[in-house]
Amino acid sequence: MDKLSYNLYTPKPTHTEMSTTKQSTVKALDSLPVVIGFLIAVLVFTMFVVGYDQGQLFSVVEGQSAFDTMWIHEFTHDMRHSAGFPCH
């Protein structure tokens, strides 16, 4: 994880400023796993929307009829084909 924070925070501390930098590194360690988790969640959700939804998301609100209308599937239909996802 140190490597990860180092990758984003390249400035190197001098010995006298070590305590300030330590605080900053702790900040980085706290926030970066959250950011990585958020981005992975974005990946999973967006790929489901564009590539896989067959009515599942709208069924939460619409119930069984969402599987017939497949609103999201139909709306993203052309991008789904163009991006290589299975369709129909």
Place this chain on the structure above:
Amino acid sequence: MKALTLVGITLTSGVIAGIILAFLNLGIVEPTIDKAIALEVQKQVSSGENVNMSELIDYRYWQKAGAFAGGAIYGAGLAALFGVIFVFTRNKLPGKNNKQKAIFLAGIMWFVLFLMVALKYPANPPAVGDPETIYYRETLYVGYIMISGLAALGMAVIWIKTRINSKKIIIPLMYAAIMVTAYAVMPSNPDKIEISMDLIQTFRVLTATTIGVFWGILGIIFGSLWDKFLSREQALEAKLY
């Protein structure tokens, strides 16, 4: 704050690249999709089904608009993955600046996540695909992406962690061996193709091209934004410490 900058440049670059992809598709890929849909309609009509052409035309306009929303969502999602991998690998990527590094990574990701997968499960236009097999085909497709992606990730870790001789030859060979095995072992797409192969091959070449351009644009925008925002923040921090 820096974490937010990372999220910001990641999603912004993805959405912009995705919308550009939708524009490209509108001019390059959509004519092929329209032809395939015309074949579908022709089949419905000849089987005695009543098709309202005026409704269909409006519906197609709606779907073409939806492709832009789909492009933005697709772009944001792949950029999210791209951002995570870039953070972990930036110091090891070849290139004189972040833009070059990002373009290199984008090329690798297009190869691993699209091209390698397309060799086994290529893109198909409408008029190909049985609704009854959709979940099976989705499982195969995700499975193959996972195999290719995880194999590439494993190779990247080996590349970084080990100091073996000739790794430039050995590691690509290891990836190739995994993918050849996966190609042989994974089941084929079960759906029969009943329309012209010319149309399908044209569609496949065009989509591979526009998705390749998408990845290139994503790399250029992401790398440029990284240089503009994160490098500036780092320089500022260096002055503060």
